[in-house]
Amino acid sequence: MRIVDWSDGPEAAVVLLDQRALPSRTEYLQLTTVDGVVDAVRTLAVRGAPNLGVTGAFGAALAAHRHPGDPATARAEAERVARARPTAVPLALGVRRALARLADGPAAVLAEARAVAVEGVRVNAAATTRAADLLEARCPARPIRLLTVCNTGELACGEGGSALGAALRLHERGALGEVLACETRPLLQGARLTIWELARAGVPHRLCVDSAGPAALATGRVDAVVVGADRIAANGDVANKIGTYMLACAAAHAGVPFVVVAPEETIDPGTATGAGIVVEERGADEVLGFGGVATTLPGTPVFNPAFDVTPFDLLTAVVTEDRVWSSGGDPGERREDGSPTTPAAVRR
Structure with a gap:
């Protein structure tokens, strides 16, 4: 399924499967403005921390495409997407990762956004x-x-x-x-x-x-x-x-x-x-x-x-x-040396 995507179309757009309509209807949003992306995030047309991260990255790409000669405005617009919901970490991370390529132009920002989406597939498979x-x-x-x-x-x-x-x-x-x-x-x-x-x-x-x-x-x-x-x-x-x-x-x-x-x-x-x-x-x-x-x-x-x-x-x-x-509260978990785990990362 296309959940979060990009369209070059006649006008650059972030494409979202509108999850507010499911399960009765399958509808897509073509968002050509940052306002539209912010509203979609706030109203849960798109949701889930990882997909918010991808949406944030494409939102930054949209800001860059709409303001190609004005990086300061593009950055300010993208940061509005990052602030649209406060709890999920990936939303702001996706915006800022894509914005790191802003000096290289809109195409570079879009390429980084697409990289965020591709990386998510690998991450999900491993986890x-x-x-x-x-x-x-x-x-x-x-x-x-x-x-x-x-x-x-x-x-x-x-x-x-x-x-x-x-x-x-x-x-x-x-x-x-x-x-x-x-x-x-x-x-x-x-x-x-x-x-x-x-x-x-x-x-x-x-x-x-x-x-x-x-x-x-x-x-x-x-x-x-x-x-x-x-x-x-x-x-x-x-x-x-x-x-x-x-x-x-x-x-x-x-x-x-x-x-x-x-x-x-x-x-x-x-x-x-x-x-x-x-x-x-x-x-x-x-x-x-x-x-x-x-x-x-x-x-x-x-x-x-x-x-x-x-x-x-x-x-x-x-x-x-x-x-x-x-969790250290589980005595059944043991490290390779046989000692109990504590609240710390255990690599496997």
């Missing part, structure tokens, strides 16, 4: 293979029943996906029992997008309301939880879609492995702990109704964080393209 290997090692007794939240497949991460990509790897190996997908309120990315991707791939799946996830863990219906990440602090604390923290607490209580799959660039060494992660709060309209139908009293005050932060000690591991980063 999902590593995660699938870990899940098989942790759950060897039967086809694995996974629980996930939000959407971490191709729609969010590009070809190969991240957490959902690990599930697809297990499916290819004949090691997957089913995926139980939380609906992911308030915008239903799990119900609308994850289920759509699983159905397209022929993967056995079921849907549950968010609050049923902990019950599934408590009653032995899940062998492992696998999720993505938008930002990971230097100590391993993970910001991910709201609802992740409650699943991590329930998994820890039930003794079920909890694995985060994300690109290495999601780790932010400049943020010491999860307490320093800025969590985006979104508009009240997302909670007051759905599909144009009011679901509560008009004017009701709303708390609508897009993400929550899960402490590293609740995780079994963070898996990237380069490593398995295991």
